[in-house]
Amino acid sequence: MGYKRLGHRAQTHPIQSVGFVFVSFVFFVVISSAFAQNTPAVRFRLPLDADSPNHYFFDDDPEPNACLSWNCKTSNDLDCVNGIEDHTYDGHPGTDFSFRGVKGATVLAAADGTLIEKEDGHPDGCHPCADPCQPPYPPGNRCQAPGNGNFVRLDHGDGVTTVYLHLEAESPTAQPIGSFIACGEVIGTVGTSGNSSGPHLHFDVQDNYTHKDPYAWTGVAYDPQTATCRIDQRAWVDQCGHNSPAARCDPTRELIRNGSFAFDNPPAEDSWRRIGDFHFDTRDYQACKNQGPHYAKTCPGFAYLGNQNGSLGNVAGVLEQDVSIPPGSRWATLVYWYSLETETQTSGSPFIWVQIKDESSQVLQTLRAYADTSSDVTAGEYKREAFDLSSYAGQTVRLSFSGDTTQPLPTLFKVDSVSLKAGLEAPGTSECNDGDLCTTGDKCVGCGDTQKCAGTPVACNNGLFCDGIETCVVAAPRTSREATFDCSAI
Numbered sequence: 007m008g009y010k011r012l013g014h015r016a017q018t019h020p021i022q023s024v025g026f027v028f029v030s031f032v033f034f035v036v037i038s039s040a041f042a043q044n045t046p047a048v049r050f051r052l053p054l055d056a057d058s059p060n061h062y063f064f065d066d067d068p069e070p071n072a073c074l075s076w077n078c079k080t081s082n083d084l085d086c087v088n089g090i091e092d093h094t095y096d097g098h099p100g101t102d103f104s105f106r107g108v109k110g111a112t113v114l115a116a117a118d119g120t121l122i123e124k125e126d127g128h129p130d131g132c133h134p135c136a137d138p139c140q141p142p143y144p145p146g147n148r149c150q151a152p153g154n155g156n157f158v159r160l161d162h163g164d165g166v167t168t169v170y171l172h173l174e175a176e177s178p179t180a181q182p183i184g185s186f187i188a189c190g191e192v193i194g195t196v197g198t199s200g201n202s203s204g205p206h207l208h209f210d211v212q213d214n215y216t217h218k219d220p221y222a223w224t225g226v227a228y229d230p231q232t233a234t235c236r237i238d239q240r241a242w243v244d245q246c247g248h249n250s251p252a253a254r255c256d257p258t259r260e261l262i263r264n265g266s267f268a269f270d271n272p273p274a275e276d277s278w279r280r281i282g283d284f285h286f287d288t289r290d291y292q293a294c295k296n297q298g299p300h301y302a303k304t305c306p307g308f309a310y311l312g313n314q315n316g317s318l319g320n321v322a323g324v325l326e327q328d329v330s331i332p333p334g335s336r337w338a339t340l341v342y343w344y345s346l347e348t349e350t351q352t353s354g355s356p357f358i359w360v361q362i363k364d365e366s367s368q369v370l371q372t373l374r375a376y377a378d379t380s381s382d383v384t385a386g387e388y389k390r391e392a393f394d395l396s397s398y399a400g401q402t403v404r405l406s407f408s409g410d411t412t413q414p415l416p417t418l419f420k421v422d423s424v425s426l427k428a429g430l431e432a433p434g435t436s437e438c439n440d441g442d443l444c445t446t447g448d449k450c451v452g453c454g455d456t457q458k459c460a461g462t463p464v465a466c467n468n469g470l471f472c473d474g475i476e477t478c479v480v481a482a483p484r485t486s487r488e489a490t491f492d493c494s495a496i
Contacts, residue, residue: 046213046223046241047164047341049256050116051189053209054196057250058103058111064219065098066226072096076221078228078235099217100171100210103196109205111196113170113177114189116209118260119160121185122167122268122306123291126178128155128199155200158193159291161266161304163425164341164390171208173197183290183306184268189255211241214304221245258429261329262405265342265424267307282323284311284407303343303388303422311358311409311419318347318416324408325421328365331428333400338428340395340405342421343388346376349415357414362395363404370403376419388422395426 067074073086075094086096105111109130156173174197179187187193198205211218219225223239244252263277269288280286287307289297294305302308313319331338346358356375363369373393395403405426411417 044224045239046166046218046220048117048162048166048241049243049258050168050211050220050241050251051114051243051255052251052253053114053116053168053170053207054103055112055114055253057253058105058206060104062098062102062104063094063221064101064217065094065096066219066222070096074226074228076219076226076237078226080228080230100169100208101220102206102208104204104206105196109174109195109197111207112192113158113173113194113196113207115160115187115191115193116168116189117160117162117256118189118258119162119168119187120264120266120268121158121179121181121183121187122161122266122304123159123183124157124178125154126156126173127175129175130198130202130205153201155202156194156197157200160187160193161268161423163260163262163265163423163427165214165304165343165423167212167304169208169210169212170194171210172200172202172206175199182270184264184266184270186260186263220251256429258427259332261331261338261426261428262327262424265426266304267309267422269307277327278309279326280309280323281326283313283319283321284309284323284325285314285316286310287316300345300387302420303345308420308422309407310421311407311411312417316418318349318418320412320414320416322410322412324406326363326404326406328402328404329426330402331395331398331400331426332430334430335396335399335428336430338395338399338426340373340393340424340426341390342424343390344422345388345420346417347419348411348417350377350417357411357417358409358419359406360391361406361408362398363406365402365404367404367406370398388420396428399428 063075063077065073066076067080071086072080073094073096074080079093086094154169154171156175156178157169157171158173158178159167159169161167170193173194177195177197179185179191179193181187196205196207202208209220211220218241220241222237223241224237227236228234242251243254243256267278267286268291269286278286286309287294287302289306291306294302294307309325310316311323311325312321342360350357356377358376359372360374361369362371362373374391405424407419407421409417409419411419
């Protein structure tokens with residue numbers, strides 16, 4: 007007898023589901039948060055060696071007792087409560103890769119990132135348990151763990167994080183908090199710890215604390231009258247067939263180490279160099295979250311120039327990291343988030359600088375200089391900055407944040423979620439296994455030996471060659487089925 011539902015209700019997860027609105031009664035779209043991005047900042051590989059035989063997808067319908075998965079499968083109220091394999095259930099904020107009793111499958115990092123939180127030591131089986139699964143536990147109940155069970159949380163920069171839930175005990179990575187985790191690195195094994203009804207991986211993607219569907223980043227537009235389905239953005243590197251994300255990493259690489267400023271206690275400072283009054287906030291993930299929404303851009307941790315107790319001060323300091331940008335990089339993009347609080351309210355000489363230096367600390371370029379908060383900064387709130395560093399391909403450069411607030415009025419400068427990504431491919435392109443390099447506007451579609459670059463999608467055969475659900479290419483059928491139809495109507 008198979009499991010009717012794997013995983014647990016959305017409200018037992020740390021953050022609520024994504025919000026939507028209905029438009030013209032038949033289409034709905036995602037409402038982005040203030041910082042959520044419509045285009046994925048990170049592309050993910052399958053977080054396993056091979057796709058699981060069953061799934062419970064992200065619920066893209068916000069209404070109670072109503073479900074809609076990325077492939078536009080809908081269901082009645084009962085189905086939404088109990089769930090349908092390869093569908094979803096009401097309020098599900100992630101993707102369940104389920105294994106029907108097979109434990110121990112390897113869980114892999116879906117992209118380069120920083121280890122920012124992990125939990126271990128919980129046995130398999132917290133179900134059945136009162137919802138939410140919290141102490142005190144009923145006498146004789148097997149529930150001995152929080153709903154998430156054993157898990158790993160990674161920060162991929164620019165506000166994007168992933169969480170891998172219900173892992174086997176003693177399997178979460180032994181790397182310390184703040185470690186760089188490479189795409190495809192083993193971070194655990196599939197279990198059923200926490201509030202779980204069977205062995206599975208719950209893969210959770212968040213963009214600035216908003217849950218996102220990697221199969222449908224900006225939501226799903228579905229017209230039940232014509233059974234047409236549209237998905238504008240995905241966060242997978244590639245998606246073979248109808249369901250399976252590609253088991254290969256994005257050629258993009260993260261070059262910054264610990265741009266999350268997450269540290270074990272005491273912190274290791276192998277990557278960042280501090281001089282003077284730059285400090286690290288070393289609260290753990292939950293303690294950071296408890297401080298409020300504007301405390302850190304992405305919990306845990308941040309770097310700050312100010313008094314050691316976190317208050318505004320008349321201080322001076324430098325924060326630096328050396329970064330080697332690979333030769334031949336076609337693009338390299340630096341992103342960081344900052345907040346600035348100062349009692350200086352009128353424009354004057356800059357006192358905070360973001361610069362690129364050479365290895366001898368000679369300034370090559372000043373990216374940004376901040377003078378006060380009167381022009382483009384709301385005091386205490388984080389703002390995003392992005393810069394093209396592709397001209398430094400093949401060089402080792404020094405990223406430097408520095409400031410001198412000994413003359414202006416007291417100031418507090420925070421920097422967080424620092425990321426420098428570079429790749430040999432231009433953004434928006436992908437290399438197919440037939441040797442073609444897709445240009446902007448084209449896609450590498452299909453699976454196995456059928457991959458090719460395709461621009462305008464056309465009707466295809468029996469659906470084997472659809473790129474997800476709404477696009478497809480003409481290809482020779484692999485089976486005796488010769489019928490053709492539009493994949494968007496599946």
